Amino acid sequence: MPSSEGPLLHRRRLGAELRRLRGERTLEEVAEATLISTSKLSRLENGQGVPQPRDIRDLVNFYRLDAQIAERLRRWASAGRSQAWWREYSDALFTGLATYVDYESGASTIRSFAAAVVPPLLQTEAYAVELYRVLPAIKTDESARRVLEVRARRQHLLVESDDAPQLIFVLDESVLRRPFGSPDDVREQLDHLHSVSRQRNVSLRVVPFSGGLHAGLVGLFTILQYADDRDRDVVAVESHTGERILEQPSNVLEYLRIFDAITRKALDHDESRALIAEIRDRTTHSPKGTP
Template sequence: MATELRRLRESQGFKLSEAAKQAGVPASTLSNIETAEARRIKVRDIDALANLYKAPGEVREALQELARESKEQGWWSKYKDVFGGNALPDFEVEASMIRTYQCQVIPGLLQTPEYSEAVFRAGRAYTESEVQRHVDARLQRQQILNRHDPPQLWAVIDEAALRRKLDDPQIMRGQLQHLLNIATRHNVDIQVLPFTAGMHAGLAGSFVILDFPASADPSIVYTETATDSLFVQDAASVQRFVTIFANLNSAALRAPHTLEFVRQIMESEHQHDY
């Protein structure tokens, strides 16, 4: 598809930047498509480019089919046993900003391997091999934070998640230290929502808001239950979650105070270990 799209563009006399602008497709996206480096190709983008290039009907259909197939080519396609029909990684790799509120556990993108393993063992719902598959998949998800163009991650974490006792206290200590380390990155903001905040806007539970670089791609919200995953795309509902996150942000500790708060928890828990 990469070669065909480039041939179509050149046959119409368009430079890449000009084609991107007229089709309403980000230039970086078009460049990635033409060099076969795109992580996810949207059918809408293919339609816009096909219209601009005056592609014949059979060529358009072939390109659309390739775009649909591209969604299966991400690393997560190897973990269908873990994600099932859950397309969260598919959206995470495209997101420019990820805002998350977690009330029970450390956000998955910020978990250490040991902590992640403890999370999946807790429910006793998985075999030994299944636990490892889930941990491996979670670590793969985290690689978006190590890209040269990582998304901005903004996490508000309830104090309860930081104080939850594990059988091995060193696992939680390692997890808290990891939060301190990763919080120094320019693209990661971490806030703790302390118990002293009292009743707050996030009492309905955890959620993730994903924003995308192209203005044509509206934000979406991801939530989950014990048996299902839900993507919220209705504009009014998404706005409701954005407002909730803003309230949580206001109620949570500022970043510097959060780091000090985490250090204090580590010190107090360390004293209790002896």
């Protein structure tokens, strides 16, 4: 079975190590000695090329690497050629989602803010079905079904599994109050948020309306952070045209500052759960099921 961690992360690790090993040498020097083109070397060092065994062999020999480092490079290269489990859904994944899932698959901490919709990792199936009906990228029922399968697999690996990463969610109160589907669907989603918020690896906090305006009102973004220093943290910003990945450290730092500013306006964990329960109960007693 394919690894739950995507090939992109292994290519990035391999690239970071190859850049370190090259040191002060130019790409041209390494290319001339190994007979690997400078364009291929550049792609490998940037985590964009598919690493071939012969290229790794030649680089190992050129850099005179010890057995331990050489094996690490071979392992990353092999994993970088692997097929991710979501590859079979590539026909249904809208722009940027496959790349985002690749980044997401190896994160040790995921920080996500949502101003309008429940983040995918916290959605019930009924919520996701209603959302997919209004998303322009989902054009057929079959596409929706396949994207639902990807969402369910992501939830299992990142929310429910024993080695799940740390998940930190901050939601605007409007996320909880936006009606969709039937009253039972709304209550199911609120119950699910309340339940998930108690899991050991999940932190869920709500920014109440009383907090006023805040920096996150422009939309949904997710910060993906990694335990391995070779993996550069990234930010994913969601829009109608898909996920936009920001890799520059300055961008990541700015979004961390924004996330911290939003979090300071949020209720604490117990207060957030109490608000979710209050809105759920109000929905239960509302004749129209409106939050």
